[in-house]
Amino acid sequence: MSKYKEPGKGGNIGRLVLASASPRRRELLTQIGAEYEVMPSQAEEKTKKERPEDVVCELSFQKASDIGLALERQGEDGYTVIGADTVVAFQGIVMGKPKDEKEACWMLGMLQGNTHQVYTGVTLYVKREGHPAKCRTFYEKTEVSMYPMSPEEIEAYTATGEPMDKAGAYAVQGRCAAYIKGICGDYNNVVGLPVGRLYQELKQEWGQEQEG
Numbered sequence: 291m292s293k294y295k296e297p298g299k300g301g302n303i304g305r306l307v308l309a310s311a312s313p314r315r316r317e318l319l320t321q322i323g324a325e326y327e328v329m330p331s332q333a334e335e336k337t338k339k340e341r342p343e344d345v346v347c348e349l350s351f352q353k354a355s356d357i358g359l360a361l362e363r364q365g366e367d368g369y370t371v372i373g374a375d376t377v378v379a380f381q382g383i384v385m386g387k388p389k390d391e392k393e394a395c396w397m398l399g400m401l402q403g404n405t406h407q408v409y410t411g412v413t414l415y416v417k418r419e420g421h422p423a424k425c426r427t428f429y430e431k432t433e434v435s436m437y438p439m440s441p442e443e444i445e446a447y448t449a450t451g452e453p454m455d456k457a458g459a460y461a462v463q464g465r466c467a468a469y470i471k472g473i474c475g476d477y478n479n480v481v482g483l484p485v486g487r488l489y490q491e492l493k494q495e496w497g498q499e500q501e502g
Contacts, residue, residue: 305326305327305366305368305369305370306324306325306326306327306369306370306372307326307327307328307329307357307361307369307370307371307372308326308327308328308329308371308372309329309330309331309353309354309356309357309371309372309373309374310328310330310331310353310372310373310374311328311330312374312482312483314463314481314482314483315374315482315483316328318478318481318482318483318485319372319483319485321485322485322489326372329357329360329371331352331353331354331356331357331373332356333352333353333355333356335349335352335353335375336352337349340384342377342379342384342407342409343409343411343429343431345375345377345384345409345411346375346376346377346409346410346411346429347411347413347427347428347429348411349373349375349411350373350374350375350411350412350413350427350429351373351411351413351425351427352373353373353374353375353413354371354372354373354413354414354415354425355371355373355413355415355425356373357371357373357415358371358415358417358423358425361417362417362423366417367417367419367420368417368418368419369417370414370415370416370417370492370495370496371414371415372412372413372414372488373412373413373415374410374411374412374413374482374483375410375411376408376409376410376411376457376479376482377408377409377457377458378397378401378406378407378408378409378457378458379406379407379408379409380400380401380404380406380407381400383400385397385400385457385458385459386457387454387455387456387457387459388453388454388459391448391449391454393459394448394453394454394459395444395445395448395459397453397458397459397460398439398444398447398448398453398459398460399439399441399444401436401458401459401460402436402437402438402439402444402469403436403437403438403439404435404436405433405434405435405436406433406434406436406458407431407432407433407434408431408432408434408457408458408479408480409429409430409431410429410430410479410482410483410484411427411428411429412427412428412429412430412483412484412487412488412491413425413426413427414426414427414491414492414495416495426491426495428487428491430475430476430479430484430487431475431479432473432474432475432476432477432479432480433473433474433475434462434470434472434473434474434480435470435471435472435473435474436469436470436471437469437470437471439469443469447460447465447466447469450465452464452465452466453466462477462480462481463481
């Protein structure tokens with residue numbers, strides 16, 4: 291059996307590709323020492339799923355397979371693509387990124403003073419050299435409780451622009467930290483990528499090759 295090599299550091303599986311332009315996901319991958327490339331997916335994000343865990347799993351699969359298939363068409367071989375999608379859920383309402391400031395204020399008005407859930411789906415599109423591609427999809431769920439926010443606080447926070455590209459209209463690692471009461475689960479999942487779970491999944495997937 292050959293010696294196991296860390297994900298993204300020259301294992302036999304080849305290149306590690308992040309199918310996302312999110313600076314937060316890039317920071318998290320860099321934080322755990324992964325060596326990777328960035329190739330943002332341009333796939334149109336559409337789903338008929340209703341449960342938040344199903345939504346993020348399907349959208350992450352779309353992103354990973356979009357880049358994975360593109361690499362295959364280019365004749366590439368030996369790589370793993372990471373696709374990820376994050377949503378916020380509260381009382382059956384699934385919230386992605388707000389379309390405008392009005393929707394951002396509405397989302398924050400719903401979430402303030404309550405506990406909601408953050409779901410991130412992750413798909414690994416794995417193409418071993420000389421083998422057909424396969425996918426591994428999983429999700430993580432984190433509970434987030436927020437302190438009450440006044441209408442003035444919501445408007446002031448929204449005016450910063452920070453909520454506009456965030457699921458649920460807030461950044462737990464940004465100015466909204468002032469309103470986070472507690473987190474139950476993986477903090478990094480709320481940021482946008484459950485890198486602990488991701489690393490374990492990569493070890494399991496890539497370890498299968500080492501065993502082979």
